[in-house]
Amino acid sequence: xxxxxxxxxxxxxxxxxxxxxxxxxxxxxxxxxxxxxxxxxxxxxxxxxxxxxxxxxxxxxxxxxxxxxxxxxxxxxxxxxxxxxxxxxxxxxxxxxxxxxxxxxxxxxxxxxxxxxxxxxxxxxxxxxxxxxxxxxxxxxxxxxxxxxxxxxxxxxxxxxxxxxxxxxxxxxxxxxxxxxxxxxxxxxxxxxxxxxxxxxxxxxxxxxxxxxxxxxxxxxxxxxxxxxxxxxxxxxxxxxxxxxxxxxxxxxxxxxxxxxxxxxxxxxxxxxxxxxxxxxxxxxxxxxxxxxxxxxxxxxxxxxxxxxxxxxxxxxxxxxxxxxxxxxxxxxxxxxxxxxxxxxxxxxxxxxxxxxxxxxxxxxxxxxxxxxxxxxxxxxxxxxxxxxxxxxxxxxxxxxxxxxxxxx
Ligand SMILES: *Cc1c(COP(=O)(O)O)cnc(C)c1O
Numbered sequence: 060x061x062x063x064x065x066x067x068x069x070x071x072x073x074x075x076x077x078x079x080x081x082x083x084x085x086x087x088x089x090x091x092x093x094x095x096x097x098x099x100x101x102x103x104x105x106x107x108x109x110x111x112x113x114x115x116x117x118x119x120x121x122x123x124x125x126x127x128x129x130x131x132x133x134x135x136x137x138x139x140x141x142x143x144x145x146x147x148x149x150x151x152x153x154x155x156x157x158x159x160x161x162x163x164x165x166x167x168x169x170x171x172x173x174x175x176x177x178x179x180x181x182x183x184x185x186x187x188x189x190x191x192x193x194x195x196x197x198x199x200x201x202x203x204x205x206x207x208x209x210x211x212x213x214x215x216x217x218x219x220x221x222x223x224x225x226x227x228x229x230x231x232x233x234x235x236x237x238x239x240x241x242x243x244x245x246x247x248x249x250x251x252x253x254x255x256x257x258x259x260x261x262x263x264x265x266x267x268x269x270x271x272x273x274x275x276x277x278x279x280x281x282x283x284x285x286x287x288x289x290x291x292x293x294x295x296x297x298x299x300x301x302x303x304x305x306x307x308x309x310x311x312x313x314x315x316x317x318x319x320x321x322x323x324x325x326x327x328x329x330x331x332x333x334x335x336x337x338x339x340x341x342x343x344x345x346x347x348x349x350x351x352x353x354x355x356x357x358x359x360x361x362x363x364x365x366x367x368x369x370x371x372x373x374x375x376x377x378x379x380x381x382x383x384x385x386x387x388x389x390x391x392x393x394x395x396x397x398x399x400x401x402x403x404x405x406x407x408x409x410x411x412x413x414x415x416x417x418x419x420x421x422x423x424x425x426x427x428x429x430x431x432x433x434x435x436x437x438x439x440x441x442x443x444x445x446x447x448x449x450x451x452x453x454x455x456x457x458x459x460x461x462x463x464x465x466x467x468x
Pocket of ligand 1: 149150151152178268271283
């Protein structure tokens, strides 16, 4: 972590210091969708953008700012070290709003070729068809290719901190330099690496999150966030051209309250996810399995990850094993769930229990066979989003049992 930067956990503790309405230790939930003014003259001023939450706290309407959602935004801004942040109904709501705020019809995006399936479909199919915004997909580890992919119309360079499911790490400082050289902005999806990596401190312009995963941590809410400077986040709420205001992916204040209640233990959870994932990854690799985990020396981005990550939070809770064929991969996760109680066959990640999936036929199935191959997503690749319930010893025994049943080693 760079020395000039406040530790994200310390910043979060400060940002959480907001009393509830009756002096409650938790902030209140403001359920109102509309807000009164004390005198009629204030109403037009509120519509002019005066008296907003940043200027004294007059609110207008729940699709514009809501006090509870705004407070959660401040907490996430603290986590990411951004000047401002606002939350959305989903991760894709955050991604689409952030990108559309920067791009007009005819503009261009340079994107990593290994991104979340829904984001890939948004860039590859939806944006060109509906908005005339085209994307060039590039291998982010090939910085020269990234540089060459820019055209005059490129407004956004888009990457995930850690790609899914190959867990390749983005060289954010180098990518930010390339984007800025071309007058574009770097958006980083930091869903896989909250606290672990601080993209804005490394030069990124905007961070987007699916809060659905680690940040909420209980697989019971779909939610997202956009973190950036005050001017950018403010522009998202513009009454004429704001993508959040006008496309309306509005977060419910009850969800904001729930998520805010899980943030205080995010640091502890990330450390434990990472500790267990490293234990499994090392042991499985030692047994001769083909394991992908950025905390392993065998990972191509081991050194890069060390360089860009914040020390105590580890290399994350996700690792992959290549079992060769889709059939073997599917049999293995079926055994882990149904014979060994190891976890659930389900997409998503960042849950307290373990989630198991075969990426090629699930979360990355929006990609064609050719794109899967290009992105290095093999048919037998099993993604394990490791939880922290039970004891580590118990979980390792269950894994060994599944290997015995399926004859994996
Ligand atoms: C899940 C996910 C998304 C989409 O988030 P939703 O909350 O499901 O809309 C985007 N990016 C990454 C990396 C994800 O894992």
